[in-house]
Amino acid sequence: MRPFFRLLALLFFCTTATELLAQQLRTIDHIYDPKVQTVLLFPLVGSNPNDPALTLNPPVISLDEQVSLQLEFDDLTANYRSFRARLIHCNADWQRSILNDIEFTYEYNDNPITEYQTSINTKIQYFHYRFTLPRVKLPGNYLIVVYDERNRNNIIFTRRFSTYQNRLNVAADVRFSTNPAYQFNSQQVDLSINYRGYQVISPQDDFKVVIRQNYRDDRVLRDLRPTSVQAFDQTLEYRLIDMTNTLPGGNEFRFFDTRTVLSRANYIERIDRPADRNIAYVQEDKPRSRGVYIQSDDFNGMFVIDHRETGNGATNADYIETIFTLKIPEIPNVELFVNGAFNFWQLNDVNKMAYDPLLNAYRASVLLKQGVYNYDYMVQTTGSQPKVDENYIEGSYSSTENDYEVFVYHRPPASRADQLVAYKRVGVNKRK
Incomplete structure (x- = not known):
């Protein structure tokens, strides 16, 4: 690329980032345009990309596997609109990181959404859009921002997703709460992290552990501290008795x-x-x-x-x-x-x-x-x-069937952002 065009591209990047930042963009799942509905983001796993059950999987993928994330949504204006998508990197707390686009993307971080179809034989007409997210370089938390191509300040919606690389071994188990007062209505997550072969300075302080129930960002446990550090075995154990690793079991939906x-x-x-x-x-x-x-x-x-x-x-x-x-x-x-x-x-x-x-x-x-x-x-x-x-x-019952995810974040030495270095899914009371 010639220096002049490289400068133009850089200025465009800076302008777009400034516009998004100026709006104090909330890094949450949210639809800003009421005419946009059914925003789906899911991994394309299996042999049938049109399987409706694919949307039951959370938007969390491994960078070590050739799995892409698919974005789909409907525009109920019934008129074609040009949309574009941009990725934002976030830390473990879902606050925007200080990374530049070039540090976590392989391509130009401004993508047109060009694949669309019109609804067929429906009373409410809509345009159905699809977009395959580009791959990213770093494991961690991301936000995809979709906005109007004609007005970059008009954000249509935002969706969270995560990518991971399992550099640690995580073992997790879910059971009823060990606190007698909660054993019939709550569930406790015990886990251990083996970091053998992974470079870390202070394992009891440097790892950030997040537990999420049923893929819900309103059902999250944070700031967990290990109950024991086994330096010889390079293992951290989280078997807490202060209820900080306990969530209500809820009920079947x-x-x-x-x-x-x-x-x-x-x-x-x-x-x-x-x-x-x-x-x-x-x-x-x-x-x-x-x-x-x-x-x-x-x-x-x-x-x-x-x-x-x-x-x-x-x-x-x-x-x-x-x-x-x-x-x-x-x-x-x-x-x-x-x-x-x-x-x-x-x-x-x-x-x-x-x-x-x-x-x-x-x-x-x-x-x-x-x-x-x-x-x-x-x-x-x-x-x-x-x-x-x-x-x-x-109501809430410890016998309820639930899914749990364990996210382990770490900021490696000389790195400027948190990375998702381990991810584990575990179920409780699963039906056979």
């Missing part, structure tokens, strides 16, 4: 099936079909916080997009106005939400419920693409310091 609108599928009470849209009423729910644990299969809060008649959920699945009903007397000084991965586990106006005195129940209407969804109900107190309680409606 509720679910419903809207893959077809020609008949009522699982947990759908009725379907209305006006000319402009379809309306699905999920069967009336009741609290589950009292009573015994009931075993059932679920997606641990996730969802899949699918269309039963064609098997092509990407462009044949329609958007349905989905009505949730929770039969419970009005609760003072709280707000209720129907929640799940479909809203990134965030509590906002999209999934907020309103009390209907005629029904003596709370109701919410959420626009969702056809598929199979997991969900539950969450309570948030009102006031200056709101508190969230998922167990108030759903």
